Amino acid sequence: MASPQGISGFRDIKKVVLDRIRSGIWPPDSLLPGEAELAEEFSTTRTTVNRALRELAEEGYLERRRRAGTRVLRSPVRQARFKIPLARDEVEAQGSTYRYSRISLQQTEAPEWLAAKLGFGAGQPVIHVRSMHYAGSRPFQFEDRWIIAGNVPGAAEQEFLDISPGEWLVETMPFTTAELSFMAAKADRELSGFLDVPPGDPVFLAERLTRLQGKPVTFARLFHSEGYRMTTIY
Amino acid sequence: MASPQGISGFRDIKKVVLDRIRSGIWPPDSLLPGEAELAEEFSTTRTTVNRALRELAEEGYLERRRRAGTRVLRSPVRQARFKIPLARDEVEAQGSTYRYSRISLQQTEAPEWLAAKLGFGAGQPVIHVRSMHYAGSRPFQFEDRWIIAGNVPGAAEQEFLDISPGEWLVETMPFTTAELSFMAAKADRELSGFLDVPPGDPVFLAERLTRLQGKPVTFARLFHSEGYRMTTIY
């Protein structure tokens, strides 16, 4: 197993390197040969080796530092990627019919807690929208959303009767960044009515704070009844 | 703004492209100029443009297809990355003192539900470990774990008194893959005792199924009391 023959392309090199890591040839904390040396072994160029190693580093297996070389991480950085779907997409992906219904809309001023969370003074004009998303006839998600009117042109004119604020915002303001939190919460009386669960029952809550170039755009609380799962593979 | 001057390097090109997308110069669904054309505009090579566009595609902004060209995605694929930390790291990161305590260990056979979940016949030898993780004097996480003895050499000899199964497994079997689910659950009587919450209260539950080259290694249920948040930025 000196110089494997059919090796070519950065994908093959990635596989070989991963195999050597997994099989213990290059144990955790050990230093890999330099790019130049590997390029020679695989009869390729440093560019190709570089891409293979760079991607393995990005995937959390290796640590690379100039001058210090490429090292196998002691415990690979485990990271999961979630896709954050719109309620509509999630419902339709599970084969159900999606339905949206606005509950209330109010143009008001940002309450203290919201202003604090978003990092600006209270009293800013905001739009408070509450709505339901259904999968077939069953409640799927209750959405409690605040939109920072001053940072979202056109929001004040929207009624959100036929389109959910989530979908409207994705179309109107793509390319935002966001913070996302998941947690468990207890259904209060109102929520238990919306989601059709007994009061006090656990609900799954996703909070999402969206910004565009640093300026807050919207803060949403998305409630799912017990039984909902957010799943990923990594 | 024909050909910006200070532009060089794939990072600069990424910025310019993103700006043009955000500012609507290249609206959603529109086709970007070809790599060759962009290379000329930025006075660089196709290789460099390629890397910039490839990374933007990976980040979910663009869709690239041979012959069809590079297109701006209508709604960028929103994806979050979570780091999956060990309880110890999570506790220490929040500045508390970590403590681990094994509750029980039992060598037994896989129950039906577990065998079904893992995709093999019931009755396989498994190790069932239950343990607690504390942040200071407060309960942080209750862990209910099953280890597939036949697929984890050395597991049967471990007592898990001083090291948690999670940590031991990371050291013993790195480079696994996993499925991860988050959900809300209700504390039963036993769990309420461990986590020090009233029975029936919501708890945050992370389930994790780990495999090595397709073969199941371990299945764990990690329970956190209400108030726990799993957070990310994307």
Place this chain on the structure above:
DNA sequence: CAGTGGTCTAGACCACATG
């Protein structure tokens, strides 16, 4: 079958961290 992105080569210079 033509045009786009995907990848590789061969070489060069540079940035940076370590000894």
Place this chain on the structure above:
DNA sequence: ATGTGGTCTAGACCACTGT
């Protein structure tokens, strides 16, 4: 000071896919 990875150039061939 020096060796490592980081990046860029210039060019080539290839794979895929839409027409």
